[in-house]
Amino acid sequence: MNVYEEIGLKRVVNASGRMTILGVSTLSDEVAQAAIAGGQSYVVIEDLIDKAGEIISRYTGGEDSCVTSSASAAICLTIAGLITKGNKVLMDRLPNSDGLANEIVIQKGHSVHYGAPMPTMIRLGGGVPVEAGTANEVVPEDIEGAITDKTVALFYVKSHHCVQKGMVSLEVMRDIAHRHGLPLMVDAAAEEDFRKYIALGADLVVYSGAKALEATTSGFVTGKKQYIDWVKKQYHGIGRPMKIGKEGIMGLLKALERYENKDHEKEVRENREKVRYLCEEIGKIPGLKAQEIQDEAGRAIYRARVTLDPAVEIGCTMEEINRQLREGNPSIYARTEFLNLGKIDFDPRPMVEGDKELIVKRLKEIIGG
Ligand SMILES: *Cc1c(COP(=O)(O)O)cnc(C)c1O
Numbered sequence: 001m002n003v004y005e006e007i008g009l010k011r012v013v014n015a016s017g018r019m020t021i022l023g024v025s026t027l028s029d030e031v032a033q034a035a036i037a038g039g040q041s042y043v044v045i046e047d048l049i050d051k052a053g054e055i056i057s058r059y060t061g062g063e064d065s066c067v068t069s070s071a072s073a074a075i076c077l078t079i080a081g082l083i084t085k086g087n088k089v090l091m092d093r094l095p096n097s098d099g100l101a102n103e104i105v106i107q108k109g110h111s112v113h114y115g116a117p118m119p120t121m122i123r124l125g126g127g128v129p130v131e132a133g134t135a136n137e138v139v140p141e142d143i144e145g146a147i148t149d150k151t152v153a154l155f156y157v158k159s160h161h162c163v164q165k166g167m168v169s170l171e172v173m174r175d176i177a178h179r180h181g182l183p184l185m186v187d188a189a190a191e192e193d194f195r196k197y198i199a200l201g202a203d204l205v206v207y208s209g210a211k212a213l214e215a216t217t218s219g220f221v222t223g224k225k226q227y228i229d230w231v232k233k234q235y236h237g238i239g240r241p242m243k244i245g246k247e248g249i250m251g252l253l254k255a256l257e258r259y260e261n262k263d264h265e266k267e268v269r270e271n272r273e274k275v276r277y278l279c280e281e282i283g284k285i286p287g288l289k290a291q292e293i294q295d296e297a298g299r300a301i302y303r304a305r306v307t308l309d310p311a312v313e314i315g316c317t318m319e320e321i322n323r324q325l326r327e328g329n330p331s332i333y334a335r336t337e338f339l340n341l342g343k344i345d346f347d348p349r350p351m352v353e354g355d356k357e358l359i360v361k362r363l364k365e366i367i368g369g
Contacts, residue, residue: 011330013358014350018190020115022333024210024217025350031254035216038250045246049232052220052249059256060205061198062222066231067249071189071208071219072121073242074231078185078204078221079104079125080238081230082152091237097126104185105130105146106155107138107173109163114189118157125238127152137166143176151180153204157187158197160297174201183227189219192264192299194256198222209252213259216251218244268300274348274356278304281360285367287314293345303335303345306363314367318342324366325359332362 005011014022027035049067056065068074083102084090090100104127111118111131119129130151133142143154154177156170170186177184183203191197192212197205204227209218221231235243275292282290282304289309295301308318322344325332335345346359 013330013332013355015346015348015355015359016333016335017347017350018208018211019333022350024208025214027216027251028214028255028258030258031215031251034254035247035251039245039247041246043246048246048249049235052253053228053232055253056220056222056256059194059260060222061195062205062228063225064228065220065222066228067244067252068219068221068239069242069244069248070217071187071206071211072116073239073244074206074219074221075118075121075187076125076242077231077234077239078206078227079122079127079153080234081227081232082183082185083126084230084233084237086230086233088236091233094126094238095124097128100126101150101152102126103128103130103148103150104153104155105132105143105151106157107131107143107167108133108135109138109167110155110157110159112157112159112161114159114161118187122155133168136163138168140168140172140176143168143173147176147180147182151182153177153183153185155185155187156202158191158297159187159189160295160299164296170197170200170202177203183224190297194222194259203227209248209255213252213255215255216248218248218252220252264300268302271348272302274351275302275304275346277356278346278348278359281356282306282363285360285364287312287316287367288363301347301349303347305338305343305345306334307343316367318344321363321366325362328362330358332359 018024052067053065080094083097083100104122106129108131122129130146132138132146154173156173174184185204186197186202187206188197189208190211204221204223206221209215279290279292282288287309290304290306292302293305335347
């Protein structure tokens with residue numbers, strides 16, 4: 001029995017991904033130990049935040065970094081920092097930023113719902129989202145046209161949640177931002193490369209701690225020192241309800257160290273092996289088809305996509321199958337982004353020993369009767 005079953009909750013098979021609704025990821029013993037040790041001593045938090053920023057920057061190539069409670073918090077605090085420039089009087093006024101330069105230009109196809117609406121995170125930091133272009137087409141002129149004397153930053157979102165076609169590239173956004181003397185902010189919350197966007201010339205890049213890094217619940221923003229100084233100051237203002245504890249910070253630092261030393265190719269191979277098993281076994285179930293697909297955002301993530309076989313009548317929709325997967329015990333969560341198109345995807349990354357067999361067994365039960 002796991003601790004959640006002990007308090008009367010169902011066990012969950014996470015075949016969905018690094019999902020907030022399921023607890024994102026699990027902690028390795030090393031990361032858990034670092035969090036425990038961090039929680040058992042006192043420290044001057046301001047010094048810890050500075051030191052953590054220094055350490056994070058070694059892994060990102062940023063001039064400095066600010067640790068946060070989540071990527072969402074990093075977005076809010078970065079925007080609050082850019083609007084107030086660390087000025088105490090302005091900081092004390094937030095989230096009211098009336099009359100200040102407070103506009104954040106974002107492509108319409110990037111203004112997504114990632115589990116919460118992006119415009120909400122921008123507003124929470126005192127920003128006013130200005131969406132450029134249309135949902136499926138944005139051209140450089142749309143970005144230029146959205147910039148006013150109240151613009152404080154351009155914001156690029158790198159995510160599978162975004163519209164992938166018809167958008168302006170990060171490099172073009174960067175050049176437009178810099179031509180106007182504005183910073184380019186990048187949300188790379190779920191990305192796996194912690195150096196790439198700084199190396200490409202982004203001024204501020206936001207990451208989530210519990211996704212690729214499998215850290216304690218946390219996040220950070222990395223980039224130019226001046227901006228990071230302004231972000232850190234927000235902990236004395238709007239950032240207070242978003243504070244991260246010392247244990248969360250120490251867990252994140254350990255996870256960064258582990259991530260750097262991990263054999264990522266081996267992990268991808270092992271995950272593809274699980275996908276191959278799932279495709280083969282699910283493919284044998286009458287009425288179902290399964291194939292390996294790659295992540296829409298181009299990351300080295302492979303998943304087993306399951307659809308109904310139109311040649312075999314099983315009298316059951318994919319919605320119904322998904323409902324039964326979730327309602328069983330343990331509760332099985334597949335990815336459902338394309339459920340409206342009759343597809344569910346099994347993500348091998350969060351699966352633990354025995355999960356793939358359980359998924360196949362449960363699907364057979366559902367289809368069988
Ligand atoms: C997950 C995600 C976030 C939020 O990350 P949290 O750490 O959960 O706040 C923000 N943006 C994108 C694109 C995401 O995928």
